[in-house]
Amino acid sequence: MSRASRREYHQRLKEALDNRFLGQTLARFQGNYRGSREAGFAGMDFPALAAEVGAAKDAALGRLEELYEQFKAQAEAAGAQVHLAADAAHAREIIADIAAQTGSRRIVKSKSMTSEEIHLNRHLEAQGLQVTETDLGEWIIQLRGEGPSHMVAPAIHLSRSQVAELFTQVTGQKQDPEDIAALVEVARSRLRRAMLEADMGISGANFALASTGTIATVTNEGNARLVTTLPRVHVALVGLEKLVPDLNTALKILRLLPRSATGQLISTYVTWITGAVECAAAGGRKDLHIVFLDNGRLALSQDPVFSQALRCVRCGSCANVCPIFGKVGGHTYGHVYIGAIGLILTYFYHGREAARELVKNCLNCQACKVNCPAGIDLPGLIKKTAGLVMAEQGRPLKNQLMRRVLTNRPLFHFLLRRAYLAQKPLARGGRLIRHLPLFFAPDQEFRSLPVVAAEPLRDRWQRLAPRVSNPRLKVALFGGCLTDFVYPEQGEAMLKLLAGRDIQVDYPLGQSCCGLPAAMASEEETAREVARQNLAALEAEHYDYVLTLCASCASHLKHYPRLLADDPAWTQRAEHMAAKVIDLASFLQKEVGLEPVAGRGAKAAYHAPCHLCRGLGVHQAPRQLLQGAGYDYRPYEDEEVCCGFGGSYSLDFPELSAAILERKLKQVTATGAELLVTDCPGCVLQLEGGLDHRGSPIRVRHLAQALAEAQGK
Amino acid sequence: MSQPQLRQEFSRRAEAVSAVVKTVESLEDAFAQAARLTREQGGACLAAPGWEPGELAALQAACEREGLELITQGLRERAGQFHTGLTRAQWGVAETGTIVVDSASEDLRLATMLAEMHVAVLPAANLRADLFALEDEVNRTLGRAPGYLAFISGPSRTGDIELVLTLGAHGPRQLHILLLEESS
Numbered sequence: 001m002s003r004a005s006r007r008e009y010h011q012r013l014k015e016a017l018d019n020r021f022l023g024q025t026l027a028r029f030q031g032n033y034r035g036s037r038e039a040g041f042a043g044m045d046f047p048a049l050a051a052e053v054g055a056a057k058d059a060a061l062g063r064l065e066e067l068y069e070q071f072k073a074q075a076e077a078a079g080a081q082v083h084l085a086a087d088a089a090h091a092r093e094i095i096a097d098i099a100a101q102t103g104s105r106r107i108v109k110s111k112s113m114t115s116e117e118i119h120l121n122r123h124l125e126a127q128g129l130q131v132t133e134t135d136l137g138e139w140i141i142q143l144r145g146e147g148p149s150h151m152v153a154p155a156i157h158l159s160r161s162q163v164a165e166l167f168t169q170v171t172g173q174k175q176d177p178e179d180i181a182a183l184v185e186v187a188r189s190r191l192r193r194a195m196l197e198a199d200m201g202i203s204g205a206n207f208a209l210a211s212t213g214t215i216a217t218v219t220n221e222g223n224a225r226l227v228t229t230l231p232r233v234h235v236a237l238v239g240l241e242k243l244v245p246d247l248n249t250a251l252k253i254l255r256l257l258p259r260s261a262t263g264q265l266i267s268t269y270v271t272w273i274t275g276a277v278e279c280a281a282a283g284g285r286k287d288l289h290i291v292f293l294d295n296g297r298l299a300l301s302q303d304p305v306f307s308q309a310l311r312c313v314r315c316g317s318c319a320n321v322c323p324i325f326g327k328v329g330g331h332t333y334g335h336v337y338i339g340a341i342g343l344i345l346t347y348f349y350h351g352r353e354a355a356r357e358l359v360k361n362c363l364n365c366q367a368c369k370v371n372c373p374a375g376i377d378l379p380g381l382i383k384k385t386a387g388l389v390m391a392e393q394g395r396p397l398k399n400q401l402m403r404r405v406l407t408n409r410p411l412f413h414f415l416l417r418r419a420y421l422a423q424k425p426l427a428r429g430g431r432l433i434r435h436l437p438l439f440f441a442p443d444q445e446f447r448s449l450p451v452v453a454a455e456p457l458r459d460r461w462q463r464l465a466p467r468v469s470n471p472r473l474k475v476a477l478f479g480g481c482l483t484d485f486v487y488p489e490q491g492e493a494m495l496k497l498l499a500g501r502d503i504q505v506d507y508p509l510g511q512s513c514c515g516l517p518a519a520m521a522s523e524e525e526t527a528r529e530v531a532r533q534n535l536a537a538l539e540a541e542h543y544d545y546v547l548t549l550c551a552s553c554a555s556h557l558k559h560y561p562r563l564l565a566d567d568p569a570w571t572q573r574a575e576h577m578a579a580k581v582i583d584l585a586s587f588l589q590k591e592v593g594l595e596p597v598a599g600r601g602a603k604a605a606y607h608a609p610c611h612l613c614r615g616l617g618v619h620q621a622p623r624q625l626l627q628g629a630g631y632d633y634r635p636y637e638d639e640e641v642c643c644g645f646g647g648s649y650s651l652d653f654p655e656l657s658a659a660i661l662e663r664k665l666k667q668v669t670a671t672g673a674e675l676l677v678t679d680c681p682g683c684v685l686q687l688e689g690g691l692d693h694r695g696s697p698i699r700v701r702h703l704a705q706a707l708a709e710a711q712g713k
Numbered sequence: 714m715s716q717p718q719l720r721q722e723f724s725r726r727a728e729a730v731s732a733v734v735k736t737v738e739s740l741e742d743a744f745a746q747a748a749r750l751t752r753e754q755g756g757a758c759l760a761a762p763g764w765e766p767g768e769l770a771a772l773q774a775a776c777e778r779e780g781l782e783l784i785t786q787g788l789r790e791r792a793g794q795f796h797t798g799l800t801r802a803q804w805g806v807a808e809t810g811t812i813v814v815d816s817a818s819e820d821l822r823l824a825t826m827l828a829e830m831h832v833a834v835l836p837a838a839n840l841r842a843d844l845f846a847l848e849d850e851v852n853r854t855l856g857r858a859p860g861y862l863a864f865i866s867g868p869s870r871t872g873d874i875e876l877v878l879t880l881g882a883h884g885p886r887q888l889h890i891l892l893l894e895e896s897s
Contacts, residue, residue: 029876078858136882137873153873160875184871184879191883196792212855222826222869222884229822229861230789247852251844265726266809266866269884272851275859278819280789285859 009332009357010655016328017659021159026326027663029156031637033320036263037371046256047375053256054375056249057241057311061301067210067243068292074213078275080288084240087295088118095120095202095235096127098289102233104129104199108191110217110224111135112204113151113314114239114293116336117349120202132194134223136187143170149330151338152261152316157329191223201227205238206313207253208290211246214274215290218257218267225271232282235289236273240297241310253313256373260315296348309348309381311374312341318368318378323642324361327659333361340368340378347385352392359386361656363649364520365642366614387522395523402518403526409512409533413456416485420452427451432692444651446658447689450486457488461507464495471504473591476543478534478557478581480550481513482681490549490681493708494584501592505547510537516556517647519563531560532570540577545591549584549704551680552647555615557581583612584679584704585621597630597710604631604706605673605698607664607687608640609680622679622703629710634671638664643678645686661690669696679703719807719840720892726810730867731880732888740768740834743891744775747799747832750889752779756796760784760828762820763800772799788823798824798885802835802865804850805890808843811866812890815854822861831868831885837892 016022060067072082085091099107107129109115121131121142133142137155141148143166148154155163164177167186175183195201203224205215215236217224228234244250258264279286301307319325319339334342335354343362347355359382368378390399405412426433432448457479475498483490498505515530534557540546548554558581560574588594604626612618619640627633644650644660665687668676676687676698688700701709714722724734737743751759759781761772769785776783784791800821802812812833816822825831841847844864854862869884880886 025875032876074858134883135873136871140873153876155873156876158874160877163874180874180877181879183874184882188881188883192793209855212852213858214855214860220869221871221873221882223882225822225826225863226883229819229826247848247855248845251848254844262872264730266811266864268730268866268868268870270811270864272855272860272862272864274855274857274861277817277859277861280787280819 006357012332013328013653013655016332017655022157022329023327025156025159026329029153030320030326033263037259037317040259040263040265049252049256050373050375053253053313053373054311056244056252057374058307060244060249061241061307061310064240064243064298064301067245068240070210071208071213071243074210075275075290076213078213079285080213080275080290083289083291085291085293085295088293091118091237091291091293091295092120092123094291095237096124098233098235099124099127099129099200102200102287104233106194106198107131107200107202108195108198108227108231109133109138109202110204110219110227111138111154112202112237113337114204114237115202116148117295118293120237132191132198134191134195134227135221136184139187139191140166147331147336149338150316150319151314157331195223195226195230198231200233200235201231202235202237203228205236205242206257207250208238208243208292209247209250210243212274214272216250216270216272218254218270220268222269225269228271228273230281232279233287233289235291237291237293240292240294241301253373257313257315260317260371260373300348305384306344306348306381308376309341309344311376313374315373317371317373321367321371323365323367323644323660324363324656327656334358340382341376343382344378344385347389352389355385356389356393359389360652363610363642363644363646365610365646367610367642370614383519383522387524390522399521399523402521402523406513406515406518406526407529407533409510412512416452416456416481420454423451432689434692443654446654446661446693447686448692449689450685452485453488455488457484457491458507458509460488460492464492465505465507466495466499468502468504470502472502473504473545474543475503475505475545475547476538476540477505477507478511478514478538478546478548478553479507480548480553480681482685483549487681487684487702490702490704493702493704494549496708496713497588497594497704497711498592503591506543508537508539512537514553514556516552519556520647520649528563528567531563531574535560535570535573535577538577540580543580545582545587546577546580547582547584547587549679549681549702551583551609551612551615552682554581554583555611558616583616583618585625586618588625588707589621594625594628594707594711596628599630600632601630601710602632602674603634603672604675604677605634605636605668605671606639607643607668607676607678607683609678609683610642612679613640622677625703625707626677629707631675631706631710634673636667636671638667643683643686645682647682650686657686661686665690665694665696668698673698675706676700677703677706714807714842716837716840719842720837722807723805723810723840726807727867727890728810730810731870732810732867732890734890734892736837737834737891737893739895740893741771741775743834743893744772746891747797748775748779748781750830750832751781751797754796754830756781756829758782758784758791758795759797759799760788760791760795760824761799762786762788762824763818786820788820788827792823792827795824795828797830797832798828799832800824800834802833802890803839804847805835805840806844806847806864807840809866811864813847813851814863814865816861816863817859825863825865826884828885830887830889832889832891833865834891834893837894
């Protein structure tokens with residue numbers, strides 16, 4: 001059963017990856033979005049504003065019931081009728097009843113994700129009602145019998161030819177796919193008629209203001225204005241989490257919502273409706289019904305961890321910046337709700353079966369998190385949601401093995417050493433394995449894999465470590481599994497850079513895996529256990545810094561305090577350690593100051609590891625160091641986009657990992673670089689494996705190696 | 714921001730979202746421009762709800778000069794028949810090029826939604842730097858129930874077919890903002 005649904009999901013992913021038009025459109029969409037968003041937020045302190053919105057939403061979520069009562073009193077005093085639907089079925093029933101009581105047969109709708117959530121159209125149509133979507137994209141997908149593939153741009157998966165073909169069928173007249181204005185005109189005239197003839201208009205709402213009982217919609221096309229004006233009945237379907245105390249809160253959100261959605265400073269129409277307004281078709285006042293949908297929201301708002309998901313303002317930016325969405329689109333990267341937030345909400349609104357495969361499909365690249373206007377820790381919540389799914393259906397064997405192995409360092413390291421022996425025949429004396437036996441790792445042929453080192457860094461340490469009699473700084477190196485067991489040469493290069501600078505570097509031998517793979521597999525207890533072991537082993541109190549060569553380890557070590565927040569015996573220790581964690585580039589800039597190297601060195605492109613640029617907020621240091629070391633630095637557009645590694649992600653979703661890597665390597669190759677530099681051994685594995693697989697002459701170097709080589713060391 | 718800065722920023726932002734911004738010296742001037750634009754575009758009818766009886770005489774004269782029919786109410790019955798909706802805007806927002814239109818009146822709403830072109834007359838003195846600077850005014854309006862308040866930034870638009878920006882998806886295809894510089 002579970003294997004079948006997994007196979008089915010991967011089959012759908014493959015179909016999406018094979019759709020060339022989709023790939024091109026999404027790439028253009030994401031590329032344009034990045035520029036528009038940046039322009040939209042120019043001169044603004046986005047992180048501070050997002051934190052402000054997050055705090056304002058949290059405050060509102062903490063008192064939803066109170067806000068609801070206040071809203072209801074205000075709106076009803078203004079002539080509206082306010083309903084509260086416990087779940088999807090209840091909401092559908094309320095709306096169908098309103099249609100029956102008002103004798104409404106023809107219904108027009110403006111775009112509402114909440115109505116998609118409860119599959120409203122299907123239900124109303126089953127009652128014999130005629131429902132017409134009036135947002136252009138929504139109308140197109142309604143005619144095709146599909147769901148939206150993006151929360152803001154629902155028909156983004158379709159080409160102009162497909163739309164022209166569809167409109168040719170609808171109108172009985174040949175439509176020219178190249179004349180998009182004419183296609184829009186078809187919708188304009190058809191839908192105008194539908195709106196003029198309709199008895200009932202159904203809208204969503206972006207805000208519900210408790211202070212005045214006002215609902216607000218934010219749209220570009222203007223259909224929501226017509227839908228709420230022309231018919232004699234207006235039903236607004238509103239998720240309870242849209243309640244905010246007042247206008248000020250709504251304006252704070254509005255400042256970020258359109259900029260995050262499309263890069264627009266504001267959407268064309270922001271409409272504020274308070275009560276039953278004048279409506280000649282209703283013989284005086286509009287028949288206004290506001291239906292609030294609970295469907296699990298109240299319970300979720302009380303959850304200490306997951307209430308954050310309700311901060312979402314439906315801007316869609318988490319899809320716009322997601323490398324996975326950029327490859328497969330919303331029909332495979334969402335259920336009804338799309339993008340990172342969709343992975344979470346699907347579980348809560350549509351259940352475990354709908355979420356099971358979907359919720360695993362996250363690289364943890366953090367792009368959504370840093371772009372979220374409500375400051376939602378999307379990747380964190382996705383892992384926790386996956387943990388819930390896992391807890392309900394039983395932990396897979398690989399998780400049980402992981403727990404046993406990762407929490408037992410001697411066993412783990414014994415297995416890594418044995419891996420060297422097992423791999424030897426496959427490597428044929430080289431550094432990379434080009435062909436794995438297929439039963440071992442299916443679909444891994446897109447990249448070569450590195451060979452586990454004959455002698456790990458920890459075994460070389462006694463020989464290599466500098467003896468400093470009177471150090472000005474004491475540094476503990478946190479090696480991480482890859483540097484230690486696969487790429488010890490990266491550690492050696494780092495030691496060369498620090499040699500002769502009065503810096504003592506120790507390698508505490510009790511350290512083990514940082515625990516990120518466990519966290520990624522939603523094995524939180526294992527991650528905590530490993531964290532405690534590392535804290536004990538590192539004895540950070542004896543050091544000025546905990547230095548890392550792996551951005552992922554660094555960012556995860558910094559996460560220890562949150563991981564151990566419920567473990568008072570360790571929280572403080574974790575905080576002290578986390579404060580000392582530093583990446584190599586920042587350390588070199590802050591404490592070493594490498595001598596500049598003159599002359600034009602090799603042409604070098606840079607790949608920014610997710611956990612360095614977004615996890616630690618380090619952007620310029622590595623690039624500056626490369627230039628300072630005389631490299632001819634060659635920038636490209638997607639420098640800060642994930643390489644597709646994501647640790648075990650590349651094993652679970654090899655088709656996507658390969659596709660994301662492909663895009664990156666294409667851009668790198670186009671720069672004419674001879675060298676690709678990065679500062680995370682995981683990225684090195686992915687990039688080097690991919691370049692080797694395609695026979696590229698571009699060499700991959702860890703920043704430590706690139707700098708040491710430039711210094712002639 | 715000073716008045717001239719507000720005006721400059723407002724125009725820049727409104728034009729960036731495809732609105733047309735012009736300055737007029739008087740209401741008569743505004744009416745004349747609206748009527749002339751309507752005729753130039755081949756329109757025959759101008760819908761102008763919400764104007765004071767004292768102002769309507771000048772508008773009637775302007776329409777007559779251009780050979781246009783003027784209607785001021787019952788717009789629902791005339792859907793599809795008026796080319797232009799001519800309304801007031803209460804405030805303007807420089808940061809986003811937005812006009813704020815109190816649309817509680819149904820006819821006023823229909824004029825700004827069903828017309829091919831929306832012409833809005835905005836007193837230049839009512840420009841503000843951003844929406845937060847209008848918070849009190851907007852709050853007061855929201856408190857007067859029932860109400861329908863519109864923030865409008867440029868003409869109706871869509872990007873739903875291959876992200877190609879197309880104006881006039883559902884509402885007006887053009888938005889003209891006439892900034893009224895009245896000394897009185």
